[in-house]
Amino acid sequence: MRLTAPALFFNDCLVSHKESPMEAPTPRRRRKDARPAELLDAALDTFREKGFAATRMEDIAARAGVSKGTIYLYYPSKEAVFEALVRANLVPRIERIQALMATAQGPATERLHMMITAFAQVAADARLVALPKLVLAEAGNFPDLARFYRHEVIGRGLAIVAGILRGGMESGEFRALDPEVTARLFMAPMILAALWRTTFAPIEDAPLPPETLLRQHLDLFLRGLRPEPAS
Amino acid sequence: MRLTAPALFFNDCLVSHKESPMEAPTPRRRRKDARPAELLDAALDTFREKGFAATRMEDIAARAGVSKGTIYLYYPSKEAVFEALVRANLVPRIERIQALMATAQGPATERLHMMITAFAQVAADARLVALPKLVLAEAGNFPDLARFYRHEVIGRGLAIVAGILRGGMESGEFRALDPEVTARLFMAPMILAALWRTTFAPIEDAPLPPETLLRQHLDLFLRGLRPEPAS
Amino acid sequence: MRLTAPALFFNDCLVSHKESPMEAPTPRRRRKDARPAELLDAALDTFREKGFAATRMEDIAARAGVSKGTIYLYYPSKEAVFEALVRANLVPRIERIQALMATAQGPATERLHMMITAFAQVAADARLVALPKLVLAEAGNFPDLARFYRHEVIGRGLAIVAGILRGGMESGEFRALDPEVTARLFMAPMILAALWRTTFAPIEDAPLPPETLLRQHLDLFLRGLRPEPAS
Amino acid sequence: MRLTAPALFFNDCLVSHKESPMEAPTPRRRRKDARPAELLDAALDTFREKGFAATRMEDIAARAGVSKGTIYLYYPSKEAVFEALVRANLVPRIERIQALMATAQGPATERLHMMITAFAQVAADARLVALPKLVLAEAGNFPDLARFYRHEVIGRGLAIVAGILRGGMESGEFRALDPEVTARLFMAPMILAALWRTTFAPIEDAPLPPETLLRQHLDLFLRGLRPEPAS
DNA sequence: GATGAATGAGCCTTCATTCAT
C-alpha cells in the first residue's frame, strides 16, 4: 500500500490571503489587504492560550502589532473576530481534502489511509486543532457558529469518509454497514486525539505519539470492516 | 451474551448529601448541610448553559434560590465552585465503575459490553456529560483541575479498560495488541458521543441515537480484536 | 527633687468593669456584665492592628470569643463600638490625673515632672496610645467623637498643665507667659512621642527611648521657663 | 534678627506639570500629560475629606472630571494613587528646604527661625498638611509608605535641624546637648500644630493662631538652649 | 486609515447588619 502523504497539504499559513498576481500592490496597499488575516492570526494565538472569554482585544491588538482601535476597523466586535476566525480557517482545509479525495482513485482502504494521513497533519498543527476545541467550548454562546461548524466542517468531513466507506462496501472491499455511523466511528479517535493534544499536552508526562494511535486504529478498523469469510 | 445493564448505576442525584440518621437536625441545620450540594447543583446547570466565564455568581445564586453572598459562605471564589463541582461529581462515578468491574467475572467481551453500557448511562445524563466538556474548555485556565481530571477520571477509566483488554489478550480471547493504545481507541467514540451530544444537541436536525453508534462500535471493535484464524 | 512615680497609676486593665462588692454575682451574671468591656477590649486590639475601616465585626467577635451577632446586642453599629471605646477609655484616665494633681502640693516644677511621668506611663501602654491615633485618623468621619475627645480629653489635660504653669508663674517659680500656649508646648513632645511609637515602631531601626526624650524635654523646658535673673 | 521669610517658598500648586516649551502638544496630548497631576490633586482633596478607606475611586474621578476607569489608566490601584500622592508631594518640599538651608549662612538661631518660618508656611497649606495625617492614619496598612515617609521626609527634616543645632553647639551659641533628641523636641510643636489644625479645625471654637504658638516655642526653646553663664 | 485616551456597564467579592432558631 502506497502511502501518498500529501506533502504540501497543510503547510501554508493559517489565514491565507490570496494575493492576485495581476496587480503590483504598493506596500501600503498590501498592508491593508493583509490586515484582516494578520488580525485573525493574532486572535487565534491568543484564543488558544487564554480561551475566548479571557482574551482581551488589547491582547490581540498587541500581538498583531496594531492598536486596539484598529481591530474595530475590520471586525465590529470580539464575537465577530471569533466567528471570522473559525469560518476563515476551517472551510479551506476541508475543501482541499474534498478535492483530493474527489480525484483519488485507489481502493477504499488506501483512501482511508490517506484520510488518516491528512488528518494527522492537521492534528499535528497545534494552532489548527485549537479551533475545534474553541468551537466546542463556546458553542453554547455561538449557536450560529456551532451550526456553521457542524455543517460546513464536520458534515463535509463525515460525508467524505462515508463516501469512501460506501464505495468500499459496494465494491465488496468492506462488509455492509451503515456508512454514516461507521464514518463517525472512523473519525472519533482522530478528533479525540486532536482535542486531547490541545487539552492535556502541557500536563502529560508520557504523551502517546499520535502516529502509534492512528496506525493501530486503522489496523483495528480495517479488520473490523473486513467482509465475513465466505466460510 | 447477557447484557447486565447495571440498572441502578447512575440514577442518584448528582451531589449526594449523606444525612446521618443519628442526629435530629433543626431545619436550619439541615439547610446548612444541604447548601453546598444545592449550590453545586445550581452551578452545574448554569455552567452548562453559559460556560464558566459567562456565568455570573448571581446566576448561580438565583438558581439555587439564595443571594449572591451565600455562595461565598461555602466557596471562596467562582473558581472554587467550579473545582468543587468537578471533583465532587466525577470521582464517585468512576469509583463505582471500578468497583463493579473489579467484581465482574465474565469473559472480556462481556465486560467490555458492560463498560459501554455503564458509559452510555453516564452519557445519557446531560448534566453529567457537561462536566468533561467544561474541563476541556477551561483546562487552560485550571491546570490543577486538568491534571486532576486527567489522572483521577480519565486515567482510571483507561486503566479499567486496559485491564479488561489485557485479560482478554492473555486468555486468547483477543489478539495481542498494546492494551493502553487499544483502550484509548475503545473509549474514543464514547467520549466523543458524549461531547457531541453536549455541543450540538440543540442544533442537530436528526441526531444519531447513541445506542446505534455504540452497538456498532462494539461490533466493529470486537471483530478487530478477534485473533487471527490459525489458518 | 523626689520623683513620685504614681505606681498604681495606669496598671489596671483598659476597660474597667466596676463590680460592686455588695452583690455576689453568679458566673452568668458576671459574664453578662463583663461583656461590653470584653467587646471593647477586643475592638481596641483589632482597631489598633488594622485601623477602623479595615476591621470587620467578625474580627472583633472572634477575638472576644463570641459570635458576630452578639456585638449587636450591646452596640448598635460598628461606629457605636468605636465611639464607646474611645469614650470609655480616655475620660477615666484623665480624671485620675486630674484627681492626683488636685491633691499634689509640691512646687510646680515637681508637678510638671509628675505629669511627664504619668504621661510616660500612658504612652508606654501601646494599647492606650492607639486611641488618640485612631481619633486623629477618623476625626473626619466622627465629628461628635472628635469634639468629645477635644474637650473631654485634650481640654482637661491642657487645663491641668495650664493650672500648674499658672501656679508656678504666680509663685515666681516660672517667668510669666501665656499658660495656655505654654501648656500646649509642654504637651507637644509627649503627644508626638506617643503617636510616633504607634506609627513607626514596626519600621524603626534604632528607636529613641521615650525616657531620653522626655528627660531632655523637661530640662529644656524648665530652663526656658526660668525667670530672668534680676540682673 | 532678620526674619527672611522665603516668600516664594511653597506657593506653587501641589502637583506641578512641567511642560517642555520645545514641543507643540496637541490638546489631547497635553491632557494626557496633565492627567496624573489632576488625578492626584483630586485624590488629595477627597482623601482629606473622607480618609483613605472611605474614599471611593468614583469620588476621585468625579472630582477630577473623568470617569472611574480613567484613573486606572494611570494608577493600577487605589493604594497606588495614595502612594503616588505622598511620594510626589512631600519630597520636593523637603528638598527645597534642604537646598535653602544648605546655602543659609547666618547664626544657628536665625536658621532655626527660618526653619520655623518655612514650616509655618507648609502648615498653613491645609491641603499639604493633610498628607502627614493620612500617612499617620494609614501607616499600618502601608508599611512601605511609612518607611518612605519616615526616611525621606521626617529623616531629612530632622537631619536639617540636627545639623543646625550641632553647628550652634560647636560655635558655642547653644549649650551641648544630643542634637538628634533636641531636633525632635524642636520639631514636635510644629508637627503637632499641623496635625491639630487638620484634625480639630472644623470643631474648634477659638483656634490658637499658629504664629503665636511658634513664636513662643522659639522663645522658650532658645532660652532652653542658651549656654550656662560662666558664673 | 490608525491611534490610544476615555468611557461606563458589569462583575466578583466583601462585610455590616438582620433574624430565625
Next chain:
DNA sequence: GATGAATGAAGGCTCATTCAT
C-alpha cells in the same frame, strides 16, 4: 441571651467599545 446563616448594598477593578485627533 447567643448564635451564625443569610442578605444585599457597595466598591474596586476590568475591558469591550467609542471617537477626537
